[in-house]
Amino acid sequence: MIHSLTRFAFMLLLLIPAVQASEVIVEAEGRAIILNSDLTSARRAAISDASQAASLQAAARIATTQQIRDGILEIDNMSISTLGTLSDVEVVDEWVQGQYLFVRILARVAVETACPNGSASSAYRKSAVITSFPLLSPSQASSGGLHRLGQDITDHLASRFAQHKSLEIHNASHLNMHPTPATAPTQMLDDGTLTSLLRHTEQMNAQYIVSGVIRDIAPHNPQGPRESNILVDLYNQLDTASARHMRNFVMDLFIHDAFSGALIHQQQYATAGRWLLREQRADFNSAAFQQQEYGQKVRSLLDQVGRDIEEHLRCTPFAARITRTDHDRVWINAGQLSGLSVGDRLSVYRRYTHYDAMHNPYSELLNTRVTLTLDSVQPTFASGVINSTDSSANIQQDDIVKSH
Secondary structure, eight states: OOOOGGGGHHHHHHHGGGOOSEEEEEEEEEEEEOOTTOHHHHHHHHHHHHHHHHHHHHOEEEEOSSOEETTEEOOSOOEEEEOEEEEEEEEEEEEEETTEEEEEEEEEEEEOOOOTTSOOOOSSOEEEEEEOOOBSSGGGGGTTTOTTHHHHHHHHHHHHTTTOSSEEEEEETTOOSOSSGGGOSOSBOTTSBBSSSHHHHGGGTOSEEEEEEEEEOOBSSOOOSOOOOHHHHHHHHHOTTSGGGEEEEEEEEEEEETTTOBEEEEEEEEEEEEOOOSSSOOOTTSHHHHHSHHHHHHHHHHHHHHHHHHHHHHTSOOEEEEEEEETTEEEESOOGGGTOOTTOEEEEEEEEEEEOTTOOEEEEEEEEEEEEEEEEEOSSOEEEEESOOOGGGOOOTTOEEEOO
């Protein structure tokens, strides 16, 4: 009843490089068999078939667990899934031919942006934990009583992803990854990995760790100790357009891989706005803060931070930890809630633990060229068999599986 994906296979290969962040109008046909003269059910099924065809025409992604070697594409597993979200579906034609009902539709398809490296985003739901954003200079929080700003930012960013389809975000505002903000990301090895990261985050089953540091929230013209002058104070309050009321906001964002501790993304954000509440307490969630130009600029900037987190993690591979092995059978700590299905194939990475000169552990992930094929998928875990009985692979608990 539904068109075979074979019909679109060659077209999909041509469309992949051209995926854009836009909406397109697509015309597509669908068909369905008419059972017991039930045209209503056949029409519904034909429209569904045409909608699938429209999505596939708009954009598609092909993900494999292998790669090109010596000029030859080695495909161990191929999955095709749509990148388009349909809306405004309109049936423009309908006809019966034999025992089939055919429809032609026009549909608006929102197409997802291709990743910067040209690869497609992962179809699986990835998990990340957002930790607190400590203040480099806590004394700067005195103006307005913004001492909880680091935790409030974490709460704000985490709430943004509460209903997100492809990202599961855990709020860890109580956790500070950077006890020495001046040199953050601190506790780093020469290769950029964190030495104390993994023991804090593996309990949360997170693939990525989002953290950061608030570098500056100082007023441009801070008030110093002086004798009170009613006229001067009144003038300063009334002169709201003056640059003396401007306040900085500078924040660093870090994203680490939770399995290896590697820093995979770093970016600094900065803005400034007028702050007229030097003496009044106005924390991040207060109406007073949101009414200030400074508060509006900060919240707008954090919206951009959220979009950047979403965009960057969208283009990173899905990964899960191996929790148990029994000969060629392997269990992982991700399942249906992460978008996994029976038949999915994942590459297995061996995790090696090394130690630096100070005896701090850090991890290295090496591709074993072994593939795990899932045959049992539960909501929060899954299991399957690996395609190798070679004991040299030595797959064991705490190794990693990845999508590619």
